[in-house]
Each structure stands twice: as structure tokens, then as C-alpha cells.
Amino acid sequence: xxxxxxxxxxxxxxxxxxxxxxxxxxxxxxxxxxxxxxxxxxxxxxxxxxxxxxxxxxxxxxxxxxxxxxxxxxxxxxxxxxxxxxxxxxxxxxxxxxxxxxxxxxxxxxxxxxxxxxxxxxxxxxxxxxxxxxxxxxxxxxxxxxxxxxxxxxxxxxxxxxxxxxxxxxxxxxxxxxxxxxxxxxxxxxxxxxxxxxxxxxxxxxxxxxxxxxxxxxxxxxxxxxxxxxxxxxxxxxxxxxxxxxxxxxxxxxxxxxxxxxxxxxxxxxxxxxxxxxxxxxxxxxxxxxxxxxxxxxxxxxxxxxxxxxx
Amino acid sequence: xxxxxxxxxxxxxxxxxxxxxxxxxxxxxxxxxxxxxxxxxxxxxxxxxxxxxxxxxxxxxxxxxxxxxxxxxxxxxxxxxxxxxxxxxxxxxxxxxxxxxxxxxxxxxxxxxxxxxxxxxxxxxxxxxxxxxxxxxxxxxxxxxxxxxxxxxxxxxxxxxxxxxxxxxxxxxxxxxxxxxxxxxxxxxxxxxxxxxxxxxxxxxxxxxxxxxxxxxxxxxxxxxxxxxxxxxxxxxxxxxxxxxxxxxxxxxxxxxxxxxxxxxxxxxxxxxxxxxxxxxxxxxxxxxxxxxxxxxxxxxxxxxxxxxxxxxxxxxxxxxxxxxxxxxxxxxxxxxxxxxxxxxxxxxxx
Amino acid sequence: xxxxxxxxxxxxxxxxxxxxxxxxxxxxxxxxxxxxxxxxxxxxxxxxxxxxxxxxxxxxxxxxxxxxxxxxxxxxxxxxxxxxxxxxxxxxxxxxxxxxxxxxxxxxxxxxxxxxxxxxxxxxxxxxxxxxxxxxxxxxxxxxxxxxxxxxxxxxxxxxxxxxxxxxxxxxxxxxxxxxxxxxxxxxxxxxxxxxxxxxxxxxxxxxxxxxxxxxxxxxxxxxxxxxxxxxxxxxxxxxxxxxxxxxxxxxxxxxxxxxxxxxxxxxxxxxxxxxxxxxxxxxxxxxxxxxxxxxxxxxxxxxxxxxxxxxxxxxxxxxxxxxxxxxxxxxxxxx
Numbered sequence: 001x002x003x004x005x006x007x008x009x010x011x012x013x014x015x016x017x018x019x020x021x022x023x024x025x026x027x028x029x030x031x032x033x034x035x036x037x038x039x040x041x042x043x044x045x046x047x048x049x050x051x052x053x054x055x056x057x058x059x060x061x062x063x064x065x066x067x068x069x070x071x072x073x074x075x076x077x078x079x080x081x082x083x084x085x086x087x088x089x090x091x092x093x094x095x096x097x098x099x100x101x102x103x104x105x106x107x108x109x110x111x112x113x114x115x116x117x118x119x120x121x122x123x124x125x126x127x128x129x130x131x132x133x134x135x136x137x138x139x140x141x142x143x144x145x146x147x148x149x150x151x152x153x154x155x156x157x158x159x160x161x162x163x164x165x166x167x168x169x170x171x172x173x174x175x176x177x178x179x180x181x182x183x184x185x186x187x188x189x190x191x192x193x194x195x196x197x198x199x200x201x202x203x204x205x206x207x208x209x210x211x212x213x214x215x216x217x218x219x220x221x222x223x224x225x226x227x228x229x230x231x232x233x234x235x236x237x238x239x240x241x242x243x244x245x246x247x248x249x250x251x252x253x254x255x256x257x258x259x260x261x262x263x264x265x266x267x268x269x270x271x272x273x274x275x276x277x278x279x280x281x282x283x284x285x286x287x288x289x290x291x292x293x294x295x296x297x298x299x300x301x302x303x304x305x306x307x308x309x310x311x
Numbered sequence: 312x313x314x315x316x317x318x319x320x321x322x323x324x325x326x327x328x329x330x331x332x333x334x335x336x337x338x339x340x341x342x343x344x345x346x347x348x349x350x351x352x353x354x355x356x357x358x359x360x361x362x363x364x365x366x367x368x369x370x371x372x373x374x375x376x377x378x379x380x381x382x383x384x385x386x387x388x389x390x391x392x393x394x395x396x397x398x399x400x401x402x403x404x405x406x407x408x409x410x411x412x413x414x415x416x417x418x419x420x421x422x423x424x425x426x427x428x429x430x431x432x433x434x435x436x437x438x439x440x441x442x443x444x445x446x447x448x449x450x451x452x453x454x455x456x457x458x459x460x461x462x463x464x465x466x467x468x469x470x471x472x473x474x475x476x477x478x479x480x481x482x483x484x485x486x487x488x489x490x491x492x493x494x495x496x497x498x499x500x501x502x503x504x505x506x507x508x509x510x511x512x513x514x515x516x517x518x519x520x521x522x523x524x525x526x527x528x529x530x531x532x533x534x535x536x537x538x539x540x541x542x543x544x545x546x547x548x549x550x551x552x553x554x555x556x557x558x559x560x561x562x563x564x565x566x567x568x569x570x571x572x573x574x575x576x577x578x579x580x581x582x583x584x585x586x587x588x589x590x591x592x593x594x595x596x597x598x599x600x601x602x603x604x605x606x607x608x609x610x611x612x613x614x615x616x617x618x619x620x621x622x623x624x625x626x627x628x629x630x631x632x633x634x635x636x637x638x639x640x641x642x643x644x645x646x647x648x649x650x651x652x653x654x655x656x657x658x659x660x661x662x
Numbered sequence: 663x664x665x666x667x668x669x670x671x672x673x674x675x676x677x678x679x680x681x682x683x684x685x686x687x688x689x690x691x692x693x694x695x696x697x698x699x700x701x702x703x704x705x706x707x708x709x710x711x712x713x714x715x716x717x718x719x720x721x722x723x724x725x726x727x728x729x730x731x732x733x734x735x736x737x738x739x740x741x742x743x744x745x746x747x748x749x750x751x752x753x754x755x756x757x758x759x760x761x762x763x764x765x766x767x768x769x770x771x772x773x774x775x776x777x778x779x780x781x782x783x784x785x786x787x788x789x790x791x792x793x794x795x796x797x798x799x800x801x802x803x804x805x806x807x808x809x810x811x812x813x814x815x816x817x818x819x820x821x822x823x824x825x826x827x828x829x830x831x832x833x834x835x836x837x838x839x840x841x842x843x844x845x846x847x848x849x850x851x852x853x854x855x856x857x858x859x860x861x862x863x864x865x866x867x868x869x870x871x872x873x874x875x876x877x878x879x880x881x882x883x884x885x886x887x888x889x890x891x892x893x894x895x896x897x898x899x900x901x902x903x904x905x906x907x908x909x910x911x912x913x914x915x916x917x918x919x920x921x922x923x924x925x926x927x928x929x930x931x932x933x934x935x936x937x938x939x940x941x942x943x944x945x946x947x948x949x950x951x952x953x954x955x956x957x958x959x960x961x962x963x964x965x966x967x968x969x970x971x972x973x974x975x976x977x978x979x980x981x982x983x984x985x986x987x988x989x990x991x992x993x994x995x996x997x998x
Contacts, residue, residue, distance in 0.1 A: 206411065209378070210487065573854045576883055588855075592825055
């Protein structure tokens, strides 16, 4: 046993103060305190709830439209159509509620798939280097060079006539594939850079000396560092996809009618903006902006909270 | 000392890296000889101190010993068995014999893992190494043995001081019950008053567990304290080896003499003792000097040159031509265990 | 301190605080020392002792906020620099007091050549022409014994070895002909043979220019070889101040004594190393009374409750912040 006074002193010194703080709980604690983050989270969660449980917010079917009810201005709390109806007579509130689903679902699927692909490729490229890295990096470069909208336009127009049925998934699968195809590169590069930085650190060497397998090193030691950066990118990426969906809808190549999304509502609503029915544009635009802003705020703060250099 | 006492032996070990240039097709333009033919012997329960400055190759040597780098040439023998070229299964088993303690307490522990997870990782990798009583108990015992509070198992590295982190690193290395520890500058990054604690811990562990240490350091005073035998490295080669007292008190290589002279002694009354100050920097391992690697900075060689045998070295001084052409081999000095690689070793010892 | 020289640089009762998320931390708590021309003062301490923060305060390099100079004076030739505006403070420092840091790679600007860094200051402050400044830059590199100075002017910091970079940093510190040079752990990151070269260089330069040199270090060997006076710091305060010979012959503070006993020595092989139990206190939680009492072999009740008088004077101008300084200094054998 070493000098007993030594261990007693050490026990005494580290006992009182420092609580057990891991990386994530530390970050969480920082975020919890910021009012902007709390507000943004409330908004984001609200819209997620709307998308997941649309029946709580409206009892109307957005696709059952009576042309006789065309362009009724918002009746607010009084009437049958609190937010009014659009040119076809569809209830705007119902459209907003159901329209959130494709937008948000698309965002989560695209970002989820991109992250999965990007992290996997980035880790393999950074860890093994050599030919694996060469292939991955060149592929990244090729995809980066292609402009997103051009490619989206081309691909989605080409497959415009393919009929995939009516489900929610079917309406978004084509934009989902295209956006994922051009969305994974950023994560690959981040993760690869992070892997290169981490894999020569002493604690990784120590794990190798202990006999850890490559897989273990990748999952236990190298990836956790990279995940921090990537996680910080996710909310902002979600916001970006929601916005991009609107753009694609505007170009006519996004979510397909008769399904409804915020993008489609904005497209249609913009036609009526000067015609006296401003609300047709303002409601979906407002929802879009609120959601995008909420995710961006969360993303920014998350990035700051997870940045190891700022700790 | 019989041969069964030798727990680790290194024979003519070398590691070279090619330097490649070129855009499309890469050609080899130079070779970095990080380690250039090193032979060492480590005996059971003893400490071999390996001294060298940056560029000497000591870190590369350490990496080869723990299996992180593959030697270009030479053999490594553990308990008489050649382990230089092992298959995966055998190498895994070797991990249980040789482990490493790292220099930097701040980068040698994964900041996202708790201390218990760090120390216990060895058990996760080698389930067979878990002693009876279970993993948690083993981890707690290890923490206790290195002088840490076992109740702190769930804390994270940033909650510990530098000296405590080094102890965690030592506990991690001990988890697999190794017999040989390669200590790569384990106290260089610690405060002076903490260095002693960690050194004492290492000595205690050596006595209790019968460990053999290869102790790599640039701090000669620390090595003096802990090592039984000492080897001095310069530019990938050994220049002097021997028992601790022999090397320190009767250094027979001009580089060793210069190293000793450069270490400031904490006694102001001795500050005016004559010092050997080396000029310039260690040459690059990709362009080592011809003949004796040290001849370009040697203080002894110019004093031995005469008109017949001398040549001029880059800085203008004249040195015996044997220094410029012949690479000296390690040769016994006064006692058969004390070796120095200098053509003029007896002069070096005397001056 | 024993001579009649007027001190070039005098620090008096300096106290510096930092505002951190965990509360206010006092990094320096009542530090006083002085440096005269031609003499070397070594400031010795471990992490958390406040030695680096104090020199940053002297140079006006602290970020204020979160740092705050609570009290004290820093007098250069009698003028209190802390009463000047930050700009004036840095101007005085630039012209008269220079600093050399531990890590040359981060202290030198990596995107500019070494020549550019040397000439930039010369041209801005001394209004030299480009040719004059370039000439002077080569002179400076020669002075610090960088071989091929004329060629190396065009190189970037990363093209130099560690020892050479340190020489470059010294050269740039000397560019303004400072009267005081503060060297903060200048050789800690270097190999021992290079360390010897740099320390020899510093001594030579100091002697040539009659500069006052403040050497901040934790290496007692370097202190013994180079210093004239020693200030030992612990937990933000000076615990012992004396000439180097006095300190090593017989320390007057338990911390100094323990420190000297715990270092391994090249000329002595001992059986276990004496250690100081525990570790230096975190600046956020300095013990009450005397900050060293939890680790001190001489501690008694008064040490736990009363901070020792900081300027307790012993014989012949020695100072020790210990309630029992006389007893400590009389114990035989400061160094093993």
C-alpha cells in the first residue's frame, strides 16, 4: 500500500466538490439554462406533436374539399374553419396540420440516412486510409461538385411519372432519395477529420496496446468524439431540409399532390397573396419559418455546448 | 545471472520509414532510420533505463516493443520466444505480458470514459483475464493499489489531477497482469513534487509484483534514481550501456558525458564546474552523419585529431578520419557489462 | 536585494483574481519581488502557484475581464505601470520589458517568416527603414547563435527545431534592447542538451547587457545554476525569498525544504524519494490559514487558522511566510 497519508489526502481533496459529470450531461445542463433554447425546443416539440398526432388539432380531412367553401377568410375561434379555406375549399388548418407530416418526415428521414451513411464512410476512410480513403474521398468530391438543385430537378423530373401509391411514405420517397444522395458528404468529411485527429491520441494507442480490435476502437474511442460534432449539425440540417422541401415544392418536383405539404401550401398561397387572401401564404410560411428557426436555434446552441474547445 | 532471468531481449532491431515524393507516382527519395540496430536485454524484476533526446528513436523502439509498429529488421524475444512476427491470436496473448504507461496524463485517458471503464477495458477485451470475484471488484482493487480512492470509479478523467491520471494509466496497464511495463516518460509531464509520488509507486509495484521495467526518459536524474541498468541512445543507435553506477560515474562515450554535464545540479555551490555544451541540434534521422553518428557534434574528436589521421567535418573542426568513416560498435570497457560505442572510449572516460 | 542598486522592476503586493463560472478565483495573492540590473531572479513554483499569471500581469497581457488586478503596484524605474492605461502599459513594456515564453511554436506567428516578425517590431517602434531593420534582424539572429542567419531570415517558424525556435523568440525579445527580460519556463519543453545551450545563451546575453532577468521555472537545477535570488511561490503567494545560496543551504520554509528534498539528483542515488503528500491546491479551493498546512510536517493549530505574515523577515534580508521560519531554517541540511 502506498503512503497512507497520500491516499487519505487525495480522498479528502476530491470528495467535497466535483460532481460526476459526463460529457453529454454537462452539455445538457448548459443548454437547459438558456431561455432561447427552451423557447426553441417548445416550438420544435409543438410541431413534432402536431405532426405525430394530427387528430388532436383538427377533425377535418384536408383532402375533402368542397369547392363551394372556396377562399373563406379565417374565422378564428368562432367558426368551422379557424384558419379559413383555400381556393379549392380545403380547410387551411387541416392542411397545415397534415402538411407538417411530409415536411418533417422528409427532414428526419433524409438527415437520419445521411448521417448514417456519412458517419460510416467517414469512419472507415479516416481509420483505414489508403485505398478506402481514396475511394471515399474522391466520391465525396464528385458529389460535392454537383449542384443540389440541378441534380434534384433532373432526377425528380425524370421520375415524375413513376407512381408509387398513396401512402405518406410514397409521397416523399423520391425527394428523400435525392436529398440523401446529395446530403451525406458533409458528415463524411467532418467525421473523417475527427477520426484523423483522434486516432493518434495516446488513449487510442493505449487501447491498441491492450489488444482492442479495430471495431472496438472505432466505436468506443474514435466515434464518440466525432459524434459530438455531427450531433450539433443535425438540428440545423433538419431545418435546411424543411426549407429545401418548400423550394422543391415550388419547383413542382417535391411532395406530390394530392398530398399536401407546407411547401405546396406556400406555392399555392403565393399566387393568391395579392388577390386578397394573404392568409393563404402567411399561415404556412409562418409555420415553416417558426419550425426552421426553432431547429436552427437548437442547432447553434447545441454546437456551442458540445464544442470541446469552449469547455 | 542465468539466461532464464532474461525476460525481454531485443536483437539488432531496426525501423526505417521511406520518404516518398511525387504527385501521381511516388518515388522513394530518402529513408528515415528511426531505429538503426539496437540490442538490449531486460532482466526479470529489474529496471532498464533508456535515455535519449528527441530524435533518438526511443519512442519508436517503445512502439515496436508493444507491437504498435512492425520492425523492419531484427528480433524481439519475450522469455526466449521470438515474438517479432506474430499472428493475431498470439499477439493478443502477448498483450497480457507487455504493457505501456504513457507520457501525457491529459491525452492518455479517454475523456468520455469513466475511470472504471478505462481501467476495466482490459477485462472487456480479454474476458479470461478477469480474476475470480468479478470485474468490478478487480477494478476497485486496481485503483486502490495505485493509491486512488476506489469509490471514485464512476468519475471522469477531468476530475483528477495530472498525478492521479498517471496512476489511472498505471492501473489500466496492470489490469492484464503484465510482467513487463514499458514506461514512456511517465513523469515528465508532472509537477516536480508529484513526480516523486509516481516514481515511488512504480518502485513499490515492481517490488510487490515482480515487474520488469523499460523506463524511457530524457531526465537523467530520474533514470539515475530508478534504473538498475542504463542504455543511452543517439540517432537510432545505442552509444553506451551498462550498470547504472558504471554509466553515471564512469561514462565512456562523449555523448553520455555531454548529457550528464548538461543536467543542472541543484547545488549553487557547484555552478562553476566545467560544462560540456554541445553545439547545434541532433541531425535528422533521414540524413545521419557518416561513420560515427555523433562525430559532427563530438567535443572529444577535435582534441584527438592530428595532421595524419584527421579530416574536416561540416562545422570546420578537424576530427580523426576513423570517426568519419567507421561506425563504432559497442565494445566492453572496464567491465564486460559496460559497453560504449566510441573509437576513443578510454579518452572519453578520462577527460 | 542586498545591494544598493535601485530596482529596475518592483512588484508590490500584487493580487490578481479571475471570474470563472465556479466563482472568483484568486490566482495571485499578495506577491512582492524586485529585480535589479545584472541580477537574475528565479521565481519557482508548480502548477497553480500563480507564477505565470503574475508575469502576465506585469506585462499587461492579462485579459481584463475575466481577470482583475485587485491591488498592488508594478513599478518600472519607479513608475507604477498599473496606473497607466492598457495601451501605455504595453508601450512601456514593449520598449523596456520583454518576455520569452515556453512554447515558441505558439508564441511565434506561423504564417510569417522569422525575418518578418523581427523586422515588423523594429519598423513599427523604431521607425527603421526596411533595409536597416533587415540588417538588425540578421544581427539579432547572430547574437543568439542561429547559424546561417542571413538565409534563415526567410524561413518560417516550423522550419526551425525547438531549440532554434527558442533562440528566435529570444532574438525577437531582445530587438528592443529591453532592460528586463522575463523568461517563462523557456527550456521546459526542450531536450537537456539544448536546455544547457539556451541557459548559457541567456546568461551571456544578460551579462553583456546588464539586463535584469526574471526566470520562471519549476526546475531547481536550473535555479541553482543561474539565479542570484529566489522567490518561491505557492498558492499565489511568495512563501520564501532569499539569495540562491541561502535557499539551497538551508531553506526557511517547509515547502521549499520539502521541494528540495523530493527532487531526484543526478549525483545521488537514493532509496525511495521523499515526497510531499497531497498535491498543490486548486486555486478555487485554497486552504484557510497557511495554504501549505495540509501538506506540512511542521503544521500546528495556528497554521490552520492564521495566515502567516507574508513579509516575515529573518536574518540578512531573507523572507519566509511561515509561523515557524526560525525553527525551519535552523534544521540542518536544506538539500539532501
